[in-house]
Amino acid sequence: MLLPADLPTPLQVLDDPDFARAGVELRLKRDDLAHPTVPGNKWRKLAPNLAYAVETGARGLYTFGGAYSTHLRAVAAAAQALGLPSIGVVRGDELAAAPRNWSLRAAEGCGMELRFVSRADYRALLTDHQPLAPGWLVLPEGGSNPLAVQGAAAVPAEIPDLGPSDLLACPVGTGGTLAGLAAGLPPGARALGVAVLRGEGYLEREVATLHQATYARQFDNWRIAHTHHGGGYGRLTPELTAFAEEFEQRHGLALERRYVAKTLHAVHHAATTGQLTSGTRVTVVVTGLPDPL
Numbered sequence: 123m124l125l126p127a128d129l130p131t132p133l134q135v136l137d138d139p140d141f142a143r144a145g146v147e148l149r150l151k152r153d154d155l156a157h158p159t160v161p162g163n164k165w166r167k168l169a170p171n172l173a174y175a176v177e178t179g180a181r182g183l184y185t186f187g188g189a190y191s192t193h194l195r196a197v198a199a200a201a202q203a204l205g206l207p208s209i210g211v212v213r214g215d216e217l218a219a220a221p222r223n224w225s226l227r228a229a230e231g232c233g234m235e236l237r238f239v240s241r242a243d244y245r246a247l248l249t250d251h252q253p254l255a256p257g258w259l260v261l262p263e264g265g266s267n268p269l270a271v272q273g274a275a276a277v278p279a280e281i282p283d284l285g286p287s288d289l290l291a292c293p294v295g296t297g298g299t300l301a302g303l304a305a306g307l308p309p310g311a312r313a314l315g316v317a318v319l320r321g322e323g324y325l326e327r328e329v330a331t332l333h334q335a336t337y338a339r340q341f342d343n344w345r346i347a348h349t350h351h352g353g354g355y356g357r358l359t360p361e362l363t364a365f366a367e368e369f370e371q372r373h374g375l376a377l378e379r380r381y382v383a384k385t386l387h388a389v390h391h392a393a394t395t396g397q398l399t400s401g402t403r404v405t406v407v408v409t410g411l412p413d414p415l
């Protein structure tokens with residue numbers, strides 16, 4: 123059985139002089155503490171899908187990811203806990219013969235069967251996977267589907283008194299988390315997504331598509347900042363690294379770099395350059411844990 127999540131996750135107020143000077147309050151919604159084996163937004167997004175898999179008697183979980191995919195590890199751990207087999211299609215056939223990195227080793231260690239495919243085959247499989255796994259629940263890359271969006275929409279419901287001075291911020295990889303946060307906000311409050319990869323236009327379309335598929339409507343309370351991806355997914359500029367290290371020391375916490383540090387960096391930049399009006403309360407959703415050393 124999958125262990126229950128520890129909800130609501132803590133809301134932590136940070137005393138940060140840079141934000142204070144701008145008259146902006148900074149809080150962290152510690153979703154990284156949500157679950158011992160399926161942390162962060164991966165739990166939010168997977169939980170409704172796992173309930174659906176159990177309800178419908180799915181024979182296994184089938185999904186996709188890159189060499190260091192947190193989603194693959196999360197699906198592998200969840201499937202193992204549910205006693206279901208899992209298959210992970212991995213982007214990059216050159217990885218098949220290479221020694222496993224820590225992330226793929228963790229997925230395999232939970233019993234996930236890894237299938238390594240070329241980048242071209244990976245793209246083809248993403249859109250045409252159904253015949254490969256009859257009776258299995260197929261989860262898209264990153265896990266972003268309508269059930270995942272509904273799972274993420276539960277986050278703002280855990281935060282009391284949200285209103286017009288509130289901005290909820292999160293990273294954007296595939297957009298499922300941002301789509302859910304925006305949909306779950308009360309009137310007046312807004313959501314800011316921080317793109318962690320180059321995807322201006324594309325990411326907005328992904329979020330809009332998820333909103334249409336989940337709620338059959340659009341929301342106008344969100345936007346995506348494209349200024350802090352640092353050149354692409356997994357790219358960490360020296361400026362980002364310096365910011366993250368200083369922030370960690372200042373507040374005594376460890377920041378996941380590919381998503382959470384980029385989001386805080388973007389929010390910090392917005393606050394210190396006058397892009398957030400005084401009196402704004404920013405809540406950054408900490409969507410995951412740092413990589414193991």
Ligand SMILES: *Cc1c(COP(=O)(O)O)cnc(C)c1O
Nearest residue numbers: 294295296297298299381409410
């Ligand atoms: C997977 C992941 C994301 C991406 O979320 P999307 O819903 O795909 O946009 C963000 N943060 C962390 C820490 C992640 O592991």
